Amino acid sequence: MGALVMWSYFERFGTARVSRYLNIDQSPVIHNQPDWQGGLFGDRQKERFAVFQEIVDRTLPYAQVEHFTHLPFSLKRRVTDVERLFSLLSVSRPRSKAVVQALTHQNDHKLAFYNHQTWQHKMRCLQAYLAIPYDFRAGIENVTIPVVNLIGGRSQLYDAKWQQQVTQMLPNATEIVLPRSGHAVPMDEPIDFHKVLKKFCENDLRVATKKRLSKVAFLGDAAKFKS
Template identity: 45%
Template sequence: MIKSLKLKPTNLSIKASDLLQSYTTRLQQVISYDGMAIPVTVVGNPEAQPVLMLHAFGMDARQFLPFVLPLAGQFCFYLPHFRGFGLAADTPTSEFDFIEQYAKDVDQLLTHICDTLQVASVDVAGISMGALVAWAHFNRYADSPQHSKIGRYLNIDQSPTVQNQSDWRGGVFGEKQTEVFDQFHRVLQSTLPYLPQQDLEQQGLKEQQTFEFAQLPFKVKKQIVELETAFSLMSVQRLPSKLLINSSGYKPARVLHSYQHPTWQQKLRSLQAYLELPYNYRRALSSIQSPVTMLVGGHSQLYDPKWQYKVAEALPKANVIEITKSGHAIPLDAPLQFSRALKQFLLAS
């Protein structure tokens, strides 16, 4: 059953003194299945309902803070930093299938929160890559008790597939996927010689050279930065967002020469996995019993809205909120509407 919901006007005003009560951020380290510590930024009322927020590709989990702080008195937000990003930038993924590794990390996080707070389930919100991780978790634990640890789920502009299929054209970039993937392949071919090979790492072989970003040839650095900017521009629709991305992504030669880029290896490894692995979690949709809210960017260039509605149709319990003038990166393109949608999702009974 699918419902289309409209955003209800909400009063988002809040006093600064309210935000500065006891709701300062706290950093926790949660040990995952392989013994690795996952840093988690925690903010909110520790006695309130927990909410797990899963960040996007290349995002720092703390970028959620402007949206969750107004709700910090009513909820306790757990913002994990996926391996290779944010506060975990120095802890890259150890498996080529990074989405599945993140899904196992999320399972550990859910178990930790449920056991610590003595709750049966946790509401989860995931955006872009973080949302794909949530689909992977549903798929992995569809037939086990772990599946019930996700209470309600907010899916922010993400399909349960990446690659297009013969019967499904709702993968990333839609009908332009082949063209865009060809561009990604060309950049990867230039950069792969500078990436450590994970199979050698897993064998404990140390003879391979590890490159810092500043050590890469200028042409390679320029390709990486330009690819990141192009990808970010495809994620937004509104002019102010595009101007912000262009200004922050511009790196003249004198800056690029010494530019520090701690996440470049994780980004390229992840891109390689996106291109080579199918990432198709549609089979799990019909078995998902958690109520799902699909938050859709009406002008998303990454995931065609019509295919996201098809995802909702395949779910037993789903509703759709469409932000009509937004692209894929809804918090950047439409921050006020995103705040309202998040609040509406969390306060819904």
């Protein structure tokens, strides 16, 4: 899910095919460890994982049900309520919360006919989060490419102080903290996020241009030498 995919990618394949990386509010560790309390939900992880486990357990008997509309109504309500809870925890600003509420609210009549096409996929993701001890810290020291660590200062998913430790672990990282943003930075701070992304892309473009120009110059010198 999300940027966790990149931490996994770096551990498996290294950075040879990646020039720069913008990490948006994502810890390389999901489950809290004795030496790391910056996992998903921080010190409230046990409480919130219990909610996830409850909904996974309730949906398992219906794993082969193809259509969400065929689930018992009470289960559909619980699934969408937990989904909305996770979305609300991902944002900090009042306007973002209002948008989430508006987009995720389902009255009884609408829910009865709601065909949630990705519900099984989301349940499998929750199962993975609960069962697999994702921890990609071992490979961080090998991520030597430039990294911008963009942190939501009010993130309820990953505590900002622990995210700042990730910056310190990376060999070549800079850090940007958006103090009013939650985990969903593009939603909470769209303007500041656009500025950060624009600068990140422009820097990458400048580096790529320099490399191309150097290659052209080298080829030009080689041509002169041959002539």
